[in-house]
Amino acid sequence: MTVNYTRVMECEKLLTSTTKMPCDSISLDAKLCRTGSKLAKSEWTPCYDCYALAGNYLFPSVKNKQQRVLDFMNSDDFVEVMVCLIETRTYFRWFDSGDIQSQKMANDILDICERTPHCQHWLPSKEYKDWRQVLKKRKCPDNLCLRLSNPYANFPPQKDFTHTSTTYTDEKFVFGFMCPAHLHKEKYGVYSCRNCRACWDSNIPNISYIHRNKKKKRSEPNAKTKCSIVAINN
DSSP states (O other), X not given: OOOOXXXXXXXXXXXXXXXXXXXXXXXXXXXXXXXHHHHTTSTTSGGGGOGGGSGGGGSHHHHHHHHHHHHHHTSTTHHHHHHHHHTTOSEEEEEEEOOOOSHHHHHHHHHHHHXXXXXXXXXXXXXXXXXXXXXXXXXXXXXXXXEEEOSSTTOOOOTTSSSEEEEESSGGGOOSEEOOHHHHHHHHSSOSOTTOOGGGOTTOOEXXXXXXXXXXXXXXXXXXXXXXXXXXXX
16 A cells, blocks of 8 residues: 555654653553543542643543544554554654554554564553453454553462553552552652653553542542453453
8 A cells, every 4th residue: 555645644643742751752641541431430540640631631632633633543544644654763652642442443453563673662451351352363463562451459470471551559469560650749840751661662561550549539449440341341
């Protein structure tokens, strides 16, 4: 497929640049997260306090852009255009907001990663069922660190995925590598990665992120919440 230069330049404007990330990313409306939108109703899940459901993400201009991103990601030339856009990039994050919408989208992203071996990709996700199905049929590219996130704070990593992430409210629940972004905030005044690239590093099985609580919660989760999360994950 021949890619139009003007089309590539237009789509580049759809990429996201956040203060935390050392690279560009792409985002969808967090309300479209099929699993995350269910988890957002349950206390003690990271989605309950999702940063992408507040702040700048609520601006109409951001919502309009995310709709254009969704249209782009479902378009026939998505793979070809993204390969062109990533040609000059060495790191890329998928979904600073939102998640995959289908197995087709997951496969398209894997195609892009395979065709951009010079770039390190990181994709956090909670769409467990889709990824289980996709990875039954093909291998995850070496330059993609696909991290399946635990749906529940203070729980250990997912057992059936190679790379994972967890959240904690107490450091005794840190599993593996602890994301230093909050420490950078304390020391330098900015919540950012700085020179850390652990999330993209396939040699690190699990990343633990601090659960930055914004809503008041009960002291501990109730049985109903635990059961609903187990159902979502299976």
